[in-house]
Amino acid sequence: MTKVVAKEFPVLGAGLGLRRSMHNEEITAAAVDFLEVAPENWIGVGGRYGRWLREYTERFPFVIHGLSLSIGAPTALDETLVKSIKQFIKDHDIRCYSEHLSYCSDHGHLYDLLPIPFTEEAVRYVAARIRRVQDILEQQIAMENVSYYAAPGQEMDEISFLNAVLEEADCGLLLDVNNIYVNAINHRYDPLEFLNQLPTERIRYAHVAGHFDEAEDLKVDTHGAPVIDPVWHLLEQAYARHGPVPTLLERDFNIPPIVELLGEVMHIRSIQAQYSDFSPAGIPTVNHELAYVKNRA
Ligand SMILES: [Fe+2]
Secondary structure, rough: OOOEEEEOOOOOOOOEEEHHHHOOOOOOOOOOOOOEEOHHHHOOOOHHHHHHHOOOHOOOOOOOOOOOOOOOOOOOOHHHHHHHHHHHHHHHHHEEEEOOOOOOOOOOOOHHEEEEOHHHHHHHHHHHHHHHHHHHHHOEEEEOOOOOOOOOOOOHHHHHHHHHHHHOOEEEEEEEEEHHHHHHHHHOOOHHHHOOOOOOOHHEEEEOOEEEEEEEEEEEEEOOOOOOHHHHHHHHHHHHHOOOOOOEEEOOOOOOHHHHHHHHHHHHHHHHHHOOOOOOOOEOOOOOOOOEEEOOO
């Protein structure tokens, strides 16, 4: 079994999801500490957009957030995709690869991400696939807690399932604060209690995003609106518990002028600044380089 222990955060500060539609915008290192893209949208892209991405990956620390690994799917793992991602990580000096703890029906659109049954069998199945991905990549990946709207065949609660997968796969966590907020309302649990049970030492970075209010008791994770105050407050509670982990603003639809997004990135920074001297037990040392210790036993 491969044991992978991350010693440090892959990036620092406040980040922004980079979208192709931003190609006419000016994003400076003074405004944003790191950037994220979906590798599936960029692998093999050359020409004008390829050069544009290269310019940014040379100037900024980058993380990638995959869409179509489909880690929970019953079909064979797409090792060709994993190998392409490995090359992309190398080509662009990517600091961390994260994916969704879910599966997609047939393509990687956000709305097609389906929940994995919260069962012991699924923990073992998914963890084995995550370990296989880490073995191919020769590095640890981070799995994201996802939003879900149904929980088929549930044997355990969401937090127990998530923690069991992280432990068994020995992988990192991409902490999505908006997803906790949305799930807590849709599935009627206490978001703070969920937050407090997450393993601090496994958090690699966080996501914050806006969502859509379908109804008072139904929120849909669209990434198409500004972050709302209760989610900002939950992010602050995450920092109070786990320290000011690197945090990225996701915005996939209804993308406003860049100045509005940068205002939200600044807001992340201002909350982080309130917790800048916070050092919880077990939190990794903050550094731009991520070191891995690998033991084969
Ligand atoms: Fe996310």
